[in-house]
Amino acid sequence: MSAGFEPFRIIIVGGGIAGLAAAIGLRSVGRKITVLEQSSQHKEIGAAISLQPNATKILEKWGLGPLLERKGGMPDKGFKMFSTDGTLKASIPFSRETYGADRVLYHRVDLLDALKEAATTEDGPGEPASIVLSSRVIGCDTSNATVTLVDGTSFSGDLIIGADGIHSKLRKLVTGSDTGAVPTGTSAYRIIVPTSQLIANPGISSFIDLKAPWTSMIMGHDRRVIMGPCREGKLFSMVCLVPDEFMNEKSSTDSWTSEGSTEKLLQSFESFPEWLKEIFRAAPSLGLWQLRDIQPLKTWVKDRVILIGDAAHAMLPTQGQGASQSVEDAEALQEFFSDIHSGPSAAEVNARLEMVFKCRYERVTLIQGYSRQQAGPATTENGQKITMNTLEFSDYNCGYEGAKKWLSTSSVGTTV
Known part of the structure; x- marks a missing residue:
């Protein structure tokens, strides 16, 4: 790096799926990415998870297809529906051709390992992301883009990404209210x-x-x-x-x-x-x-800080979209910061973050609402009932082609 060149410093709070996806998407020349993970071993809970075609398309665009396959990803052939007496009632096949990518089944540990490898490998674009373990964040100065750990250590950057999950410590600092998980x-x-x-x-x-x-x-x-x-x-x-x-x-x-x-x-x-x-x-x-x-937040952005993933829009698993929406968030950050490779001003960072929020909010909030509707009645933020049927919503979920394309073809603020 040449003398006098200030890198674009990105601090990511949380080393789960959202945080690592953001680290992968934002890797580029001239950037220094630090992931603060509160656990001491960075291990995931043993369980299965799926990524929907909307997320798989993004990971394949990033060149992660072979890595994810090597880590045990299994393309899902479809749904089988049984009655309570054990009789098979219906088989609904999935087709890669329908949405341009597969729905893929993973063990959470394997998916996390793949994302961590992609974020930290020397073979990726720019410098590898650095993961700092045992880093429990308890405070954040949003205007100065500084986070403080429980042991008093602080980290400063140009951009802070709050990917610290449903029990986010940064959410209250960003929104100004104690909006917790319900x-x-x-x-x-x-x-x-x-x-x-x-x-x-x-x-x-x-x-x-x-x-x-x-x-x-x-x-x-x-x-x-x-x-x-x-x-x-x-x-x-x-x-x-x-x-x-x-x-x-x-x-x-x-x-x-x-x-x-x-x-x-x-x-x-x-x-x-x-x-x-x-x-x-x-x-x-x-x-x-x-x-x-969590209920839809009024904002995910304050100064140079943005919430993503479950910290911003935790949702029920009935649509299987929680992890996939985290990947979409990461791709949106990648797109709206694609031309910044040295230390940006605070005003520029805030302006870009507001663009990410504008692009993502309506879509994510609607998916949150529909995930609730599958477990009971649901309304949008404005009290309007969501009426899309499951097939229509599958198209809405999985037909997504990335942040900028979605923004260019959607009427932001329109409720379906």
Whole structure:
């Protein structure tokens, strides 16, 4: 770097999917990216996750396709719908041709590892991002773009990205109000089991192909199970949703790491097929958490700070769009800062961040609302009911082609 050249310093608070995606998207010559991760080991919770075609397109544009495939990503062939007696009622195939990319199933650990590798490899554009562990942020000076850690250490930059999740410490500093995560009325069990253990049980394997890359769903009354393979079919993952008022136990915290009871899970899904309950019994452990999201924020931006991912728009998993919207946020930051390669002014950074917010807010808020609607009635921020059907919304979700193209073809502020 030449003498007198000031790099564009970017501080990312949070080393999860949103933070690492932002680090990848913003990597470029003349930039110094620091990711502050509060954990000491930077490990993800063992569970499955999917990225929808709208996010897969972005990651492929970034050249991550081979890396993600090597990390065990499995293109999803579609949905299979079962009745509560275990009968297959419908198969809805996915086609890459429909949206220009696959819906891909991952183990969360594998996806995080792939994103971390892409963010920190020497082979990427510009300098590798630096990940600083055990960095719990407790304060932020938005005008001076400085964050302070619990041990008193501070980091300063030109741009701060708050990717610190649903329990974000930066959210109140940006919005000026204590807008925290709120219960949604539903709790979820999370299960992951080695597939080999399940295949050995004919009471399970004779009813469902455990390795086939399909997402299977059982919808019954007021509860549902969503399940499928990950890590190239070596693991089988399940999420079981139950209304809070009908839970036979309560999550001890709002974290998905609290332990659940197999006996109580079986009680909650007593009317579901026996082969499903056999999977429950085979689970070595159960995660249990109360599903929470946040109400749409008035802004994600203050001075030189922006919130992204769950910090800005945590949403229910009913659309499978939470992680994918984080990737979209990262791509928007990449696009609107694409021409800045040295230290920008505070005014310029704020102006670009406001453009990102303007571009992203309507789309994300609508997806938040529709995710709620799938669990009950939903309205937009202005009190208007969302009426799009599932097929229309799938097109809206997955047909996305990037921030600038979306902004050029959309009427920002229009409610569907």
